Amino acid sequence: MSEELALAIVELNRDRALNLVKSRSEKGESPLQILEECRQGMTIVGERFQKGEYFLAELILSAEIFKGAVEILDPYLTATDPQESRGKMVLATLQGDIHDLGKNLFAALVKAQGFEVHDLGVDVAPALVVEKVKEVKPDFVGFSALITSVFDAMKEAAEMLEEAGLRNQFKLMVGGGIASEMVKDYINADFYTTDAMEGVAYCMKSIGGKR
Numbered sequence: 001m002s003e004e005l006a007l008a009i010v011e012l013n014r015d016r017a018l019n020l021v022k023s024r025s026e027k028g029e030s031p032l033q034i035l036e037e038c039r040q041g042m043t044i045v046g047e048r049f050q051k052g053e054y055f056l057a058e059l060i061l062s063a064e065i066f067k068g069a070v071e072i073l074d075p076y077l078t079a080t081d082p083q084e085s086r087g088k089m090v091l092a093t094l095q096g097d098i099h100d101l102g103k104n105l106f107a108a109l110v111k112a113q114g115f116e117v118h119d120l121g122v123d124v125a126p127a128l129v130v131e132k133v134k135e136v137k138p139d140f141v142g143f144s145a146l147i148t149s150v151f152d153a154m155k156e157a158a159e160m161l162e163e164a165g166l167r168n169q170f171k172l173m174v175g176g177g178i179a180s181e182m183v184k185d186y187i188n189a190d191f192y193t194t195d196a197m198e199g200v201a202y203c204m205k206s207i208g209g210k211r
């Protein structure tokens, strides 16, 4: 594995990072491996932000580079797009949290495996999740969470789904940088991960018996 790409992101060198993504994907390297290196770069940017070495402007720049990388990789990720729907998913980043790079990435990967994704976006009110679940009747509900202050909105949404008698009709997943066993238990979810591919594998495994 090369550190060059992660480093280009950490140094906020947009041209260098995107050229590397382009040339490596054209050479046939795994788009998932390339994305993982981008994610590692983003993690280091986050650490520098936390230490006060980087500021919001650097976070924004890194996010733009990451988006550019996903745009380049998108055709490689969806190359094997199956036609038939494997199952439905409602996806959201809840109220108070506007991070969406990981959510969008997970959505692209799970769509590429044939799942129908209803993405509610970011800063989503818990009541909107309930409304969408009633309408779509999904097999999965996925929350993406990057900041700790979103815990309570996720818990509220999960409780509202329970009160509406809907909670036993789908698997609830939580992903994103702050997903953990503790968060999973707090919101009474079925699964958590900090890795999009693990999330895709969980969906495939859970739906397995249905096909």
Ligand code: B12
Pocket (backbone or CB within 6 Å): 039, 042, 043, 044, 045, 046, 047, 049, 050, 056, 059, 060, 062, 063, 096, 097, 098, 099, 100, 101, 102, 103, 105, 106, 142, 143, 144, 145, 146, 147, 148, 149, 173, 174, 175, 176, 177, 178, 193, 194, 195, 196, 197, 198, 199, 200
């Ligand atoms: C980029 C970034 C931003 C960008 C976001 C742009 C965007 N469109 O998303 C901007 C600049 C807007 C931003 C803003 C802020 N940010 Co910010 N940000 C980051 C940063 C550097 C990277 C996050 C990222 O995109 N990573 C790359 C993606 C691919 O990784 P990921 O999200 O974890 O996703 C992976 C998996 O988790 C999984 N996944 C994700 N979602 C889901 C969902 C499901 C269902 C599944 C199965 C899987 C899955 O798939 C992905 C691939 O494997 C992080 C640092 C970090 N370590 O995370 C800080 C970080 C998250 N931000 C932080 C903070 C504090 C903020 C601000 C409050 C800053 C401020 N003072 O204003 C604001 C928050 C505003 C708000 N209300 O949300 C803190 C949060 C601390 C905390 N624990 O609460 C962090 C951790 C930085 C730090 N170390 O301090 N940020």
